[in-house]
Amino acid sequence: MDIVFPYKIAMSFPGDMEYIPAIRKFVSEVLQVSNFSSKFAYRSEIIVDEISNNAVNYGCKEECACIDLECLIHEDRIEFTIKDQGGTKENLDKLHNAVNCTTENEVSKKALGIEIVRMLSESMDIKIDKENLTSIHIVRKREDSST
Amino acid sequence: MQSKELHIEINEVSGTQNAVIINFSGELCSLCISKISDTFDKIDFNFTSNKFVIAEMSEVTMISSAALGEFMGGRKRLIEKGGELVFAGLNIELRTKLNLMGANKVFRFYNDQRSAISAYKWEYEKHPEHLHLSFPPYLKLVPPIRSLVSRVARQKGYGNRDAFRIETIIDEVCNNAIEHGLEGQNNKIDMKVTIDPGKIEFVVTSISDPEKMYALRALLKPEEDATKWRTDDKRGRGLDLIKMLSNELSVECNEAGTSVHVKKLREE
Numbered sequence: 219m220d221i222v223f224p225y226k227i228a229m230s231f232p233g234d235m236e237y238i239p240a241i242r243k244f245v246s247e248v249l250q251v252s253n254f255s256s257k258f259a260y261r262s263e264i265i266v267d268e269i270s271n272n273a274v275n276y277g278c279k280e281e282c283a284c285i286d287l288e289c290l291i292h293e294d295r296i297e298f299t300i301k302d303q304g305g306t307k308e309n310l311d312k313l314h315n316a317v318n319c320t321t322e323n324e325v326s327k328k329a330l331g332i333e334i335v336r337m338l339s340e341s342m343d344i345k346i347d348k349e350n351l352t353s354i355h356i357v358r359k360r361e362d363s364s365t
Numbered sequence: 366m367q368s369k370e371l372h373i374e375i376n377e378v379s380g381t382q383n384a385v386i387i388n389f390s391g392e393l394c395s396l397c398i399s400k401i402s403d404t405f406d407k408i409d410f411n412f413t414s415n416k417f418v419i420a421e422m423s424e425v426t427m428i429s430s431a432a433l434g435e436f437m438g439g440r441k442r443l444i445e446k447g448g449e450l451v452f453a454g455l456n457i458e459l460r461t462k463l464n465l466m467g468a469n470k471v472f473r474f475y476n477d478q479r480s481a482i483s484a485y486k487w488e489y490e491k492h493p494e495h496l497h498l499s500f501p502p503y504l505k506l507v508p509p510i511r512s513l514v515s516r517v518a519r520q521k522g523y524g525n526r527d528a529f530r531i532e533t534i535i536d537e538v539c540n541n542a543i544e545h546g547l548e549g550q551n552n553k554i555d556m557k558v559t560i561d562p563g564k565i566e567f568v569v570t571s572i573s574d575p576e577k578m579y580a581l582r583a584l585l586k587p588e589e590d591a592t593k594w595r596t597d598d599k600r601g602r603g604l605d606l607i608k609m610l611s612n613e614l615s616v617e618c619n620e621a622g623t624s625v626h627v628k629k630l631r632e633e
Contacts, residue, residue, distance in 0.1 A: 219543075221503045225550045230497040234483055235476065237496070240516035247509035275476070281380075281483050284495070 221252055223293040230286045233278030233302065235271070242266040245289060252291055254360060261338050262296055262358055268331040269300045269354055276309040277302030277352055295340070295359045304350030313352070317344045369426060371397045373404050383448070384417045384485045386478065390424030393432035401432060405439035415447035417489055419481045423454030433468060440472065449473075453481040487521075493561040494521075501550040502543040502571065511535040514558055514567075521560055524633035530610045531565060531629060537603040538569045538625050545578075545623065546571035563631050564612075570624045582618065 227248060231237045242263045249259040266287070273285045283303050290297040304310060316329030317336075335356060336342055345353045371391040378384035387404060408416060420436065422428075440450035453475040455463065460474060475481035486492040496517060500506050515532040519525070535556075542554045555570040608614050613628035 219503060219548050221505055222550055225501045225503070226499075227501075227506070228499040230495075232483075232494045232496075233479075234494070235480065236520050237517065240513055240520060243516060244509050244513040247512060248506060251505040251509060278479065281479055281486065 223252075224290055226288060226290045228286070228288045230284050233274050233283035233285050235274055238267060238270045238274065241270060241287065248289065248291070249296065254296075258358075258360060265298065265335050265338055265356060265358060268335050269298065269356065272313070272331060273300055273302040273352075276305040276313065279303065279305065293360075295357055298356045298358075299353060300356075301351065301353045304346065304352045307350075310346055310350060310352065314344060314346070317342060317354070371400055373400060375404065375407060378419075378482055378485075381417075381482065381485065382490060383415060384419065384482060384489075386419045386421050388421045388424070392427040393425055393429060394427065395429045395431035398431050398435045401435040401439070405435075405442060408439075409442060416443060417448055417485045418443055418450045419475075419478060419485070420450060420452050421454050421478055422452055422459065423456070423477075425455075425459065428459060428463065430466065433463070433466065437471060451475060451481055451484070453478050487562065491561050491563060493559045496558040496560070498556045498558075499553045500556075502546050502548060502552055502554055503550075504540065504543055507536060507539045507543070510539055510556070514565075517558070518560065518565060522562065523565070523631055527629075527632055534607050534610050534627055534629060535567065537607050538567065538627060541603055542569050542571035542623070542625070545573055547574045564628060565631070566626070566628045568624060568626045570622055573618065573623045578618070 229241070229244075231241060245266045246259040246263040249262055250256060254262075270285065270287070277283075278285070280303070286299075286301040288299040290299075305313075312329070313332070316332040332342075338358060340357045340359045341355075342357075343355045345355070347353075369391040371389065371393060374388040376386050376388065378386055385408060387408075393401070408418060418439075436450065443450050451473045452463075454477050455474055463469060463472075463474075473484070475484060487494065496514075498510065498513075500510065511532045514535050515528045518528045518531050523531070539554065539556070546552060546554065552572045555568075557568045559566045604614070607627060611627045611629045613626070615626045617624045617626075
């Protein structure tokens, strides 16, 4: 059966750096078999790497913490939603500021990863619930969407 | 210039059998090597069993070569008793310096305490880790999925042969799930992977197509006489291949869905 758009792949993996290279490569390969260009796949790989690294570094407090990543693949775009259990208040504030800052001057050295994601994506939203569960939603559009 | 005073605190890690954290803060200069040595003496004296010691260094601003030598001595003592000493939370500057000194060939470095404890639990307490994947039944997605599991296995220390066999098993199980499952993106295939240092297990669950159930059951039916297999028989070879490559295979098949459970022990 041929791929029918849109379709969703959901995954959950341990909050451990060791899993990130395999996950980013997986997303890249999924995009390539879904007829996205290798350039688009590579740039999406970078997004996955950055958001997963942030989730592991700042969103996992317990040893058994896991990260949920959802990829909703449309014909012309991919939407990522990454959820973690949330970090300290300080880290959440930094994340909120990094996602919401609009000018280049506001970007601190520590928030460069988020800045790269912003550069490579169409939109980025963050949701933090009362229990500090953090969810980031990113949309990246196909660059050659006319074809 | 006055050096920042060294503080050392030893704590057992709750929820673990043998992990200990030594929190260092300040400067580890050549004048304080006796303090480091005393710390390892305390660990030797107070904890008789093999200890996995995590040196928490996020508050350390300097490490002298003499102090590093003392850590090497401490690690040797721990290793003789079946333990280990690792570093966690080193800042980039210190980590670079230790790498230049070749310390990364002796010690393992972890980004933070949590990663070091996870590594201990994985290696010493054989805690399993779980990977969960849900995907629509498209054959084109199978190659990325098989590569994902294979990469995870290699990353977790499995050898190339094991990783390749795992990849082959995943390929067969997923292809079967797609072939015998209901078509359509809403009929997701669910894959749960559980990996520990000794074995990997997969459970692949799909919603079976009622029209294909008969063929699936025929494939699962144990062959009474092996000689009945004909060389031109092209069905059911995938399952035989999985049986050959794995240590345990069970299939639960009912009207609601089919669940394939495969266990593969680590060989190398």
